[in-house]
Amino acid sequence: MKAVIELLKKDRESFVSPEKDWLRSQRGVLICSECELFKADYPDPVDVRLSQIPDGTSYSGVFHVGIGVIHEQLFEELRANLAGVVTGRVHWKDGSLLREYRTIYCGTRVLLRGAADARYYVCGTCGRNLGASSTERPYFIAATLPAMNVHQDAICCMYLHAEVAERLNWAAYPDLEPHPVEVLEEPLPDDPLPGIERAVRQLTAAFEGDRAAAFRAVGEEAASLSVAANAHLIHIEVRGVPLAVRGYVRGGVFRVEQFSTG
Numbered sequence: 001m002k003a004v005i006e007l008l009k010k011d012r013e014s015f016v017s018p019e020k021d022w023l024r025s026q027r028g029v030l031i032c033s034e035c036e037l038f039k040a041d042y043p044d045p046v047d048v049r050l051s052q053i054p055d056g057t058s059y060s061g062v063f064h065v066g067i068g069v070i071h072e073q074l075f076e077e078l079r080a081n082l083a084g085v086v087t088g089r090v091h092w093k094d095g096s097l098l099r100e101y102r103t104i105y106c107g108t109r110v111l112l113r114g115a116a117d118a119r120y121y122v123c124g125t126c127g128r129n130l131g132a133s134s135t136e137r138p139y140f141i142a143a144t145l146p147a148m149n150v151h152q153d154a155i156c157c158m159y160l161h162a163e164v165a166e167r168l169n170w171a172a173y174p175d176l177e178p179h180p181v182e183v184l185e186e187p188l189p190d191d192p193l194p195g196i197e198r199a200v201r202q203l204t205a206a207f208e209g210d211r212a213a214a215f216r217a218v219g220e221e222a223a224s225l226s227v228a229a230n231a232h233l234i235h236i237e238v239r240g241v242p243l244a245v246r247g248y249v250r251g252g253v254f255r256v257e258q259f260s261t262g
Contacts, residue, residue: 001182004140004151005165007059007158008179014054015063019093022049023064034125037066037155042107045088053101058173061156068104068156074173075102081149081164084108106152110159112181113139116190122200122235130154132193139182196232199247 027033030040040046046067053060058074061067069090075082088103114120114135121130131154132138140159145151151159160168165178187194234245 001180002142002162002184003180003182004145004159004161006179006181007160007176009060010175010177011054014057014060014175015052016050016054016057016060016069017052017063018065019049019051022093026065031065032123032126032128035066035121035123035128035130036064037123037126037128037130038105039126039128040086040105042105043086045086046103046105047089047091048103049091049093049095050098051093053098054175056175057101058175059158062103066155068152068158069101070104072100072102075104077169077172078150078160078164081160084146084148085150105156106148106150108146109154109156110140110145110151112153112157113141113187113191113193115188116192118192120193120196120232128154137182137188139184139188141187142183142185145183192232196234199245200234 023031027036030038030046032039038046048062048065048067048069050062050069053069057069058071060069062069070087075087082104084107085104086107090098090101090103092098111129112131114132115137118132118135118138120132122128123130149161149164153159159181170176170178232247234247
């Protein structure tokens with residue numbers, strides 16, 4: 001099986017948390033007010049101020065910010081494989097510099113995909129596709145992985161090419177464990193994302209034409225459908241009109257369940 005190796009935290013309940021006043025001041029500036037992920041222009045560095053970082057943290061995302069924080073020891077071991085990444089400073093809540101840590105992000109984030117149980121969310125404010133969540137079979141499509149040895153997804157989970165992971169001294173980072181994530185040549189047949197993307201294209205095309213007719217078509221279809229368990233929420237904006245569409249995928253086709261604007 002072809003795979004990349006995620007740097008997975010052993011303790012899923014341990015969090016690196018931002019300092020509250022700093023976080024509040026950065027919402028809508030550095031951090032998207034909707035999806036709560038940083039939105040720096042590459043290659044601008046991103047500095048953070050923290051109120052909590054568990055002892056022994058080697059790598060983690062920052063809660064409510066979505067940027068990675070990496071310990072200097074791990075950074076130095078991976079340095080030769082980190083072409084194209086940007087690093088910044090990490091401060092403690094009193095403003096002092098945490099010299100043993102730095103922030104880190106890749107210029108291109110990879111899109112995590114999933115099977116039929118996957119939930120996809122596209123932020124209606126910054127437009128970022130956060131990738132699949134709550135899926136039993138996460139995977140990447142090979143053609144979407146940049147020619148790099150280290151990758152990050154939308155929330156800055158980090159993935160290593162298998163050869164890099166094999167050489168890593170995992171014993172030096174007891175808070176982390178290797179977690180393989182499949183890399184496939186083609187999408188899984190039950191991956192709902194292709195159907196969602198088609199729906200967005202169709203709705204966008206309809207709105208570019210006759211918006212009233214598009215509303216009628218969506219409303220008529222929604223009226224004939226019942227609530228489905230495999231639901232997805234899409235946010236798009238066409239000519240300044242925000243549209244939230246909830247629906248599900250059946251037979252590879254996106255079926256509208258409900259929609260809202262404004």
